[in-house]
Amino acid sequence: TKIFAYGIRDDEKPALQAWEAAHPEIEVDFTGELLTPETAELANGADGAVVYQQLDYTRASLEALAAGGVKSLSLRNVGTDNIDFDAAREFGFKISNVPVYSPNAIAEHSIIQMSRLLRRTKPLDAKIANHDLRWAPTIGREMRMQTVGVIGTGHIGQVSINILKGFGAKVIAFDPYQNAQLAAEGLYVDTLDELYAQADVISLYVPGVAANHHMINADSIAKMKDGVIIVNCSRGNLVDIDAVIASLDSGKISDFAMDVYENEVGLFNEDWSGKEFPDAKIADLIARPNVLVTPHTAFYTTKAVEEMVHQSFDAAVAFAAGQTPETVVEY
Ligand code: COI
Incomplete structure (x- = not known):
């Protein structure tokens, strides 16, 4: 199983490293860049993409991700308002979020x-x-x-x-x-x-x-x-x-x-x-x-960031295993 993560910030890396150490069987790769049609190919060959961004998840980005074989999109946050759900449906994406990180x-x-x-x-x-x-x-x-x-x-x-x-x-x-x-x-x-x-x-x-x-x-x-x-x-x-x-x-x-x-x-x-x-x-x-x-910092605590990373990766792995994680977004 391979998971590719977009938009990983420095403050998320300790949580990411801890998750990787606990899941040595999963191949993880990541970038600090956000998911755009241009960066979508970085995830080629991954089962699932783990993402966080305020930028829209556009039809073009989802189409490019799907073309690379990615089948799921696991948000590290709550809000799903920036997803083009029609396009996600068209390309068959399974989607999860982290509704209760903290x-x-x-x-x-x-x-x-x-x-x-x-x-x-x-x-x-x-x-x-x-x-x-x-x-x-x-x-x-x-x-x-x-x-x-x-x-x-x-x-x-x-x-x-x-x-x-x-x-x-x-x-x-x-x-x-x-x-x-x-x-x-x-x-x-x-x-x-x-x-x-x-x-x-x-x-x-x-x-x-x-x-x-x-x-x-x-x-x-x-x-x-x-x-x-x-x-x-x-x-x-x-x-x-x-x-x-x-x-x-x-x-x-x-x-x-x-x-x-x-x-x-x-x-x-x-x-x-x-x-x-x-x-x-x-x-x-x-x-x-x-x-x-305040600049969208209400969510920004050590506990929340850890949960956002861990729960989103857990969901991506569940999707790859054909399971439905508790945090699935039905749409
Ligand atoms: C969300 O989880 O939807 C948020 O608004 C926090 C985000 C800035 C990471």
């Missing part, structure tokens, strides 16, 4: 950002760095005083809810697919509109599928409380960023944390030190004291 990684980050906004740590840190050690006007708000609206109660949403309960926040949730235990606890509201009307803080944990595109827009923001706080550690396309910027300007949204951005490809995980940002909106958002921007 829900805590993203959940913790989202709640950390939420609490940073409530305690106004960005302007406070700036003051302190400026030798201004006065309290006012940087007064905070307490988590237990907030009604937090959790949109999406999958693995990450559930861990987030548990953390929020520890803080003593009042949690309400919306998900068209309700979790039995959360339902028994009476956490769900029936409609997003109800959540928008009641929540002081809204945090998103839903996938970036077409149906959720720009769910946070001028119309939905208008239904929210004045001074609402919004946290998005899920997918950039959930948010109409122009509507958010306008609402930050008007004060309708008091604070905003974003770990994802619709135009993040080529922007996040790049070094812009000493240079201007190529994107005026991100420059504006980063400059605001009431906005926290």
Whole structure:
């Protein structure tokens, strides 16, 4: 069995080496390059490709992979929004992802950002760095005083809810697919509109599928409380960023944390030190004291990276053995 991996970063290599040592019977080869029609031939002869990229898995890339005999695509991440599924079907690809590499990684980050906004740590840190050690006007708000609206109660949403309960926040949730235990606890509201009307803080944990595109827009923001706080550690396309910027300007949204951005490809995980940002909106958002921007780092923990590598390789090997891994993506 041979597995070829694309886009392997230096920080993934220890996990990759550990997996290889535990699976001496599997031939592994990898590149730091992403999967494109041009790099597809690097995988020629492999049974499966292990991949992670934000770049689209296009028809051309999948066609070229299939031409080299590759039969499966195992993503090292959760999101599958960048796969051309029609093409994957046409070329007969088996697909897996890593849906639960570490829900805590993203959940913790989202709640950390939420609490940073409530305690106004960005302007406070700036003051302190400026030798201004006065309290006012940087007064905070307490988590237990907030009604937090959790949109999406999958693995990450559930861990987030548990953390929020520890803080003593009042949690309400919306998900068209309700979790039995959360339902028994009476956490769900029936409609997003109800959540928008009641929540002081809204945090998103839903996938970036077409149906959720720009769910946070001028119309939905208008239904929210004045001074609402919004946290998005899920997918950039959930948010109409122009509507958010306008609402930050008007004060309708008091604070905003974003770990994802619709135009993040080529922007996040790049070094812009000493240079201007190529994107005026991100420059504006980063400059605001009431906005926290992190460059898609919610997932980025040692535990998550290890799980992403190990589970994706396990799935690729299962496919090659004619088995269906638990992490198969049905499409
Ligand atoms: C995902 O797992 O879908 C993510 O968003 C994390 C990715 C940047 C590795």
